[in-house]
Amino acid sequence: MSGRVIRIGAGAAWWGDRIEPARWNAERGDLDYLCFETMAEATVSAAQVRARRDPTFPGYDSYLDDRFAAVLPGCLARGTKIVTNQGWINPEGAADRVAYWLRELGARGRRIAAVGGSLLTDRVLELTDTVLEDGRPTSTLRDGLVSAEVYLGAEPIVAALHDGADVVITGRVADPSLFLAPMMYEFGWDPLDATLLGQGSGIGHLMECGAQVTGGYFADPGVKDVPEPWNLSFPIAEVEPDGTAVLTKLDGTGGVVDLRTVKEQLLYEVHDPGNYLTPDVTVDFTTARLEQVGPDRVRVTGIGGKPRPATLKVSIACAEGFIGEDMFFYAGPGAVQRAQLAKRVLEERFRIVGLRAEEVRIDLLGVDAIHGPVSKPRCEPYEVAVRVAARTSSREEALKVGREVDGMAVSGIGMTGKRVPHQDRAREVIGVWSSLVARDAVTPTITFVES
Amino acid sequence: MRVILRHVAHVRSGDKGNTSNIAVIAYSPALYPVLKEQLTAARVKDFYAGVVHGPVDRYEVDGLHALNFVAQGALGGGVSRSLCLDNYGKSLSSALLAFELDVPDELVGELRGLDDADRGAAVSRPEGS
Numbered sequence: 038m039s040g041r042v043i044r045i046g047a048g049a050a051w052w053g054d055r056i057e058p059a060r061w062n063a064e065r066g067d068l069d070y071l072c073f074e075t076m077a078e079a080t081v082s083a084a085q086v087r088a089r090r091d092p093t094f095p096g097y098d099s100y101l102d103d104r105f106a107a108v109l110p111g112c113l114a115r116g117t118k119i120v121t122n123q124g125w126i127n128p129e130g131a132a133d134r135v136a137y138w139l140r141e142l143g144a145r146g147r148r149i150a151a152v153g154g155s156l157l158t159d160r161v162l163e164l165t166d167t168v169l170e171d172g173r174p175t176s177t178l179r180d181g182l183v184s185a186e187v188y189l190g191a192e193p194i195v196a197a198l199h200d201g202a203d204v205v206i207t208g209r210v211a212d213p214s215l216f217l218a219p220m221m222y223e224f225g226w227d228p229l230d231a232t233l234l235g236q237g238s239g240i241g242h243l244m245e246c247g248a249q250v251t252g253g254y255f256a257d258p259g260v261k262d263v264p265e266p267w268n269l270s271f272p273i274a275e276v277e278p279d280g281t282a283v284l285t286k287l288d289g290t291g292g293v294v295d296l297r298t299v300k301e302q303l304l305y306e307v308h309d310p311g312n313y314l315t316p317d318v319t320v321d322f323t324t325a326r327l328e329q330v331g332p333d334r335v336r337v338t339g340i341g342g343k344p345r346p347a348t349l350k351v352s353i354a355c356a357e358g359f360i361g362e363d364m365f366f367y368a369g370p371g372a373v374q375r376a377q378l379a380k381r382v383l384e385e386r387f388r389i390v391g392l393r394a395e396e397v398r399i400d401l402l403g404v405d406a407i408h409g410p411v412s413k414p415r416c417e418p419y420e421v422a423v424r425v426a427a428r429t430s431s432r433e434e435a436l437k438v439g440r441e442v443d444g445m446a447v448s449g450i451g452m453t454g455k456r457v458p459h460q461d462r463a464r465e466v467i468g469v470w471s472s473l474v475a476r477d478a479v480t481p482t483i484t485f486v487e488s
Numbered sequence: 489m490r491v492i493l494r495h496v497a498h499v500r501s502g503d504k505g506n507t508s509n510i511a512v513i514a515y516s517p518a519l520y521p522v523l524k525e526q527l528t529a530a531r532v533k534d535f536y537a538g539v540v541h542g543p544v545d546r547y548e549v550d551g552l553h554a555l556n557f558v559a560q561g562a563l564g565g566g567v568s569r570s571l572c573l574d575n576y577g578k579s580l581s582s583a584l585l586a587f588e589l590d591v592p593d594e595l596v597g598e599l600r601g602l603d604d605a606d607r608g609a610a611v612s613r614p615e616g617s
Contacts, residue, residue: 078505079568170505170566254500254578260601261498297498297513300552304511306502308558310549323549357569398571407574408583410538426571466568471505 040278047271048073050247058271063111070219073121082354082467085184096127105138119204139488147488150197154481155209161185165472181355190316193481194218213241224278234318235342236280247271250302252292265291285334294333319343348473357468361435363442366454368420394427435463494585495599501581508562510581513554516598520553
């Protein structure tokens with residue numbers, strides 16, 4: 038090994054992720070960088086919908102306070118910088134909030150960068166041509182348009198670090214870019230060096246889903262056993278100046294880092310492993326070499342890179358109607374027969390009340406609700422849930438699903454188990470589509486606040 | 489010896505829009521050729537009939553002893569539109585663990601999760617028979 042090694046830890050893999058493992062990494066990980074990924078495909082559209090209805094919603098990660106309160110003491114003690122996409126639709130507001138938390142802890146004069154410019158809602162129909170999923174013109178999305186955002190790459194984060202940022206908080210950025218940016222900054226990588234960026238982005242891809250590389254989403258008793266699966270930590274990458282990295286985790290935590298967990302995560306959400314598109318580089322995972330170099334230590338080398346795509350990906354969210362949903366239960370001898378009769382009753386009732394739906398699905402949970410026609414039940418289950426869902430154009434139609442399930446209480450089948458309907462049984466569908474936009478149509482913004 | 493995939497490989501699925509990828513990773517390098525020969529894209533598409541409505545492509549990653557299947561039209565129109573309880577298809581890969589393979593007898597020692605009775609038997613208990 039030559040040159041300096043930087044230590045990058047993961048702090049979150051999605052909005053709802055656990056907080057404590059981020060604190061452990063901040064306090065015990067001896068980290069140079071702690072990086073948080075908190076956005077799913079639908080995060081921006083959900084935030085836009087919520088912001089319209091709730092003027093008090095600040096537009097950034099609703100767990101921002103919990104996450105920063107948990108990690109800032111450890112990060113300040115070690116001098117760990119933070120890179121995070123918790124800015125959602127308001128990175129500037131999130132930066133102000135982080136400045137507040139820093140002042141609360143007595144840390145004055147720290148620089149927090151907000152990276153914006155990913156929101157394209159007002160311009161998306163001018164800047165894009167076709168919907169990638171089905172080839173129709175993006176102009177057909179005009180009526181239901183909720184939001185659109187472009188996936189920015191690592192470069193604006195690198196620029197913010199060059200300008201002295203202690204914390205970089207972004208809106209939409211490609212997930213691996215959050216982890217690639219510190220490597221580019223620390224090692225002075227040329228943003229057009231596809232070989233270095235391919236390896237670095239590949240490491241970012243392995244880190245972005247947090248515990249999915251340290252034993253989460255993995256255990257299968259008897260074939261893939263995981264120590265203390267209730268006590269998982271988030272990964273740490275020890276990265277060398279050429280991008281070679283050892284993936285590991287904190288001692289004294291549950292989980293495992295081995296060839297199996299790394300291989301599963303390497304291919305997670307990947308289509309063509311030779312051409313994984315990111316805003317920074319086209320990653321080639323087919324040349325990756327993995328080596329177990331110690332307990333819970335896997336060395337990753339040889340991930341390749343090709344020039345980055347000429348265009349950037351845009352996510353376009355559209356209101357597409359509603360889903361109504363509910364369920365009820367049967368148990369004991371004859372449970373499945375009663376559930377099947379209940380299914381027939383619902384089908385007839387939907388016909389009688391004239392439910393207008395694009396699609397209706399009635400599953401027997403315990404028999405075939407998850408894998409549908411591929412299911413291979415081995416024996417009749419003791420208990421079963423009837424779960425019904427319908428997609429409709431209006432909320433009124435969607436609510437008919439729950440109303441017909443209400444009818445199953447006293448007008449249904451014998452021995453029906455039912456919940457009191459206190460939960461919301463209709464939800465809005467926000468469809469997410471993709472398109473491409475020219476790089477020069479997008480201008481990232483970087484603004485600073487000081488604590 | 490005829491066994492289900494669960495003893496031969498581990499799997500993970502991920503979602504992008506209405507497309508699911510299913511990575512199938514051999515438990516040992518010696519088992520990888522068995523997967524490559526028997527777990528074809530056409531057989532995987534047939535296996536998921538009624539669930540996967542679009543084409544299935546197979547990518548081979550020999551260095552990792554892994555196959556990556558990319559199934560279009562697999563997620564009920566997409567995560568937000570899907571009426572499936574598992575709308576992300578996170579568990580979609582686990583169905584494939586029931587896929588049956590013929591493993592040469594000399595490789596039986598490479599299999600995972602077989603109990604002693606399975607190991608000594610000429611055939612294991614095939615699924616759905």
